[in-house]
């Protein structure tokens with residue numbers, strides 16, 4: 097298939113706002129492509145060259161892109177840059193400046209060239225990458241070049257997320273009822289290219305065989321919230337309670353002498369934690385295992401746990417962030433998902449725990465520990481455990497249903513978090529996505545930023561809906577720094593996945609997740625979170641910025657449903 101066919105489909109997707117139609121266009125594309133192409137297409141749609149945990153970085157920043165485009169189109173750097181400032185998109189700049197010509201490559205040829213470019217590294221690689229980019233662009237027509245440049249930037253901006261691709265896959269085989277089976281395979285592999293390829297070559301029977309596999313991160317199970325120990329016991333009955341560590345969610349995979357470490361954002365960070373990689377080799381007594389847990393920093397002087405912000409630092413290189421751990425860490429394991437080839441995710445939690453105890457060899461100097469726990473059905477006992485955890489400087493507790501399977505990629509009441517402050521009406525935290533900012537008045541006008549327009553996520557529909565305007569919680573210096581970050585991802589129009597009635601001064605790609613503390617949820621006609629027809633939506637009252645959540649993807653933000661549930665809960669109480 098020619099890249100042109102893919103570009104034409106992208107163009108049609110851009111022309112519609114209907115998710116159904118996007119899915120139909122993609123389904124049609126999947127049907128027309130051959131097996132090798134169907135594997136590549138989901139990656140390219142997401143502006144990557146592979147699944148998130150193993151895609152090579154393109155390594156082309158804005159400056160190099162400007163140079164490349166200028167060279168291919170015989171324009172000056174200044175002219176290219178100034179057109180970019182007007183159009184706000186390098187894809188459109190390239191399309192506008194290139195002459196129309198009768199050239200094209202196949203999807204596979206393009207992909208191979210992009211991989212070659214991304215894999216070029218070492219001294220002098222900058223020049224080579226640029227040369228490869230220029231070569232590639234000279235072989236494409238204008239429409240293809242528009243999308244190729246956006247793929248190189250990792251900014252396709254089609255508004256197509258995982259949910260739409262999964263819908264399209266079910267539609268491509270003509271049976272929407274197969275959607276849950278396809279999604280299940282995705283939660284176990286985190287690789288849409290793989291799922292698409294297996295569906296095409298082995299059918300739904302092949303897809304059903306995709307299970308936990310070392311080397312492929314599983315989408316992590318998430319927790320619901322409840323306000324008190326009593327309500328937790330009322331909802332779950334007899335439960336297992338564990339400390340809630342404020343660290344970094346981490347999956348450790350082992351296959352013989354190979355160990356991988358994956359974050360919740362599905363990045364492979366094995367290189368950043370050599371001590372844990374070693375711990376995987378010596379403390380995990382199994383040929384094959386997949387473990388779920390939390391890495392947390394320890395202050396070497398006091399021996400106390402450190403909050404996540406102090407434990408890790410992220411550095412941005414091109415469009416990719418790398419993580420760096422700054423303190424000695426401990427890895428607290430709370431689940432076992434695969435053992436020596438056996439998928440344990442459908443087994444009850446209690447059974448998985450028994451196996452976990454046999455598999456981990458604890459050592460006083462760590463770094464791997466089994467999470468301590470308490471089994472109880474007594475609210476008083478649970479409350480005492482909760483208070484002990486707070487006294488140790490932890491966030492609260494996680495309570496879990498002993499007979500529940502592991503719910504990969506879902507937020508269910510099998511796991512419930514209890515945190516300080518949930519009982520009171522005041523002060524709850526939400527992870528919201530920044531979708532734009534306002535320039536501010538008075539003193540703030542000098543900084544060029546006064547408040548943030550923030551949204552919650554509707555993952556089933558690949559949408560972000562606004563829930564709050566956040567204007568406090570940062571110092572002037574911090575506002576300035578955050579603005580600089582936002583300006584790098586600013587866009588001229590409302591991003592396609594954002595539903596908003598409010599128009600901020602500057603729109604940004606929905607990428608940064610921030611934690612805000614709010615006093616209450618109220619109904620509001622201005623926000624689109626939970627808004628149906630003429631009814632009011634929901635908004636966060638008196639929000640304060642508390643921190644940037646670099647460990648979250650935008651799709652992992654607080655969901656619209658969580659906000660509505662919490663509002664209903666509070667009002668029931």
Ligand code: ATP
Pocket residue numbers: 316317318319320338339340341342343344345390430467494513527
């Ligand atoms: P919060 O913002 O309240 O920390 P969250 O957004 O990090 O919540 P949730 O799924 O709501 O994520 O809460 C579960 C998270 O808590 C997990 O992702 C994990 O990182 C962390 N965690 C800490 N201790 C545990 C534990 N014992 N069991 C499960 N998750 C734990």
